[in-house]
Amino acid sequence: MLAKDLIEKVIAGDTEAQKFLAKNYGKLADKAKSGDIESAKMLAKFHHYRANENAEVHVGDKTTLDAIFAEDKSDPEMNKLAYKYYLMAADAGDAKSCTEVARRLYDGIGVEKNREKADEYYLRGAELGDVHAMHVVAFTATDDEKKFYWYHKAAELGERDSIKQIAIMLACGQGTEKNLEEAEKFLGKLTEEESAEAMYQISEKTNSIEWVERAAKVSTPAMIKVAENYVLKNDFENALYWYQCAADKNSADALSLIGDIYYIGEGNIEQNYKKAFEYYSKASELGYNMATIKMALMLYKGYGEIEQNLPMAFELFKRICKTKENFFGVFRYNSVAKFFLSKMYANAEGTKKDFRQAFKWLKRAAAIEKMGSYESTHKVPEAMYLVAEHYFSEQEFEQAAEIYKKVVEYAGSYEYPYNLEAAKKLMWMYELGEGVPQDKEQAAQWRDKVQKFSQR
Secondary structure (H helix, E strand, O other): OOOOHHHHHHHHHHHHHHHHHHHHHHHHHHHHOOOOOOHHHHHHHHHHHHHHOOOOOOOOOOOOOHHHHHHHHHHHHOOOOHHHHHHHHHHOOOOOHHHHHHHHHHHHHOOOOOOHHHHHHHHHHHHOOOOOHHHHHHHHHOOHHHHHHHHHHHHHHOOOOHHHHHHHHHHHHHOOOOHHHHHHHHHHHOOOHHHHHOOOOOHHHHHHHHHHHOOOOOOOOHHHHHHHHHHHOOOHHHHHHHHHHHOOOOOOOOOOHHHHHHOOOOOOOOOOOOHHHHHHHHHHHHHHHHHHHHHHHHHHEEEEEEHHHHHHHHHHHHHHHHOOOHHHHHHHHHHHHHHHHHHHHHHHHOOOHHHHHHHHHHHHHHOOOOOOOHHHHOOHHOOOOHHHHHHHOOOOOHHHHHHHHHHHHHHHHOOOOOHHHHHHHHHHHHHHOOOOOOHHHHHHHHHHHHHHHHHH
16 A cells, blocks of 8 residues: 555544554564665654644645644654654655655754755755755755756746746846746746746846836736836826726735825826825725825824814724734834824823823833834834933933933934934933933033034
8 A cells, every 4th residue: 555545544534544554553664764665655644644633734625745734733752753754765765755854854843953954855855856855955056057957957847936937047147048038938837927926026137127017917016116117207197007007906005105196296196185095095904004004194184175083093093003013114103103192192182181091102102111122123203202201200310311312322313303302301411410410521422412413
């Protein structure tokens, strides 16, 4: 019985297959040790499954045995056994087992991490003909000629991303001579979407308008790129057309950029706050915080046809603050939203007056409390300054001085007037010895900063 057939029956609950495996486990282990590839693979697959049988994976439909892996729920002992038998099969010359050994060495699954050794087994798997290993070797290669060689080998075996990479390398002359005719042949083997993605990457590498325009027939990033090129030419009608093409494909970025064009009134496009708000709203529905904060600010202040709506602005600011913080832009917008929540609680704007909540959100906007490492680098200088002012008014001078210093350090020479005002406060605190030890030398240093910031 073949390893795959037996293990699939064992996993499916076939009693006879389970009895057969239990009865013959010792014999299979002995055969594996003596170099029998099928026996080693059979036991490796079995322990691979056993290591992950508690994972939320359903075997049978689209999931293959090779794809069963959930590191957080895996059984370490079973993974050790799986690695042991994969290694036996790999050392006996099985290509796919070499790749599995490499994966486990790379991620430390059932064995201690060893990236150097993992690379050796990926290369061995590639040399033995495993297409996935070929792709990995190509991806990690630092030499363009080696990269091209292995992508080409994998592409010949139908590996989709390798076909795309070969088309890109041929079009750019990377690792090989430039050959547009050959590049077109490989592009022709891809789906329309894959081909457009390749063309877009070619345009990025070659700075070619021709390639990006070809990609723009399908690729959303290419559509935005074409639109940006028209913006640079101050041709906002054509820019709007291409942004709209991307927006029709649910690009939140494009929707927000269209909103910007109407918000500002670019070129011969008339300013239209209502249209700007509509596009920001669509982008916001797709979870785009840049658009959400603009909507909230329009509702907070009231712009043109957009009437002031403080309760709605309050809810939008709150929604932004609840956003899962998993990419760069969120942090800055979260900080701004926190600052406005603080103002609204302090002034009873769209909510009840609540000074405790106001100060809580002010500190969060200033990132005074310990927050996530990324968020702490995206503070609102005004919020920082106001927190320092609060501590100063409460005669908590040590804390005030510490935060004034952070304002100057964070804001540098570009956040005016908070850097200037913070430097002034520190100058007088050290000059007069108010809340800090009197120190004329320190006072002189802060006076220099005051003069520097005043000259902007």
